[in-house]
Amino acid sequence: MNVFRDLFNSKKFVGALLTMASAVAIRLGIPEIQLEEIIAIISPMLAYIGAQGFADRGKSVAILNQQGPS
Numbered sequence: 001m002n003v004f005r006d007l008f009n010s011k012k013f014v015g016a017l018l019t020m021a022s023a024v025a026i027r028l029g030i031p032e033i034q035l036e037e038i039i040a041i042i043s044p045m046l047a048y049i050g051a052q053g054f055a056d057r058g059k060s061v062a063i064l065n066q067q068g069p070s
Helices: 002-009 011-027 035-067
Strands: none
Touching: 002 011, 011 035
């Protein structure tokens, strides 16, 4: 059960889940919208996921730098 709690505490996971749900809903034709609107919905979510990954990479580098050479 801790695995699910950890996953839903991850901003990247929640963002990916929302992006996937949006893509599935759009593919099933639930909202009647145009391609440009689909891109406008999904692009910021994907950018957010990428930015969170970049931020996490920076945190890892900072931790490794604090530990010093091994």
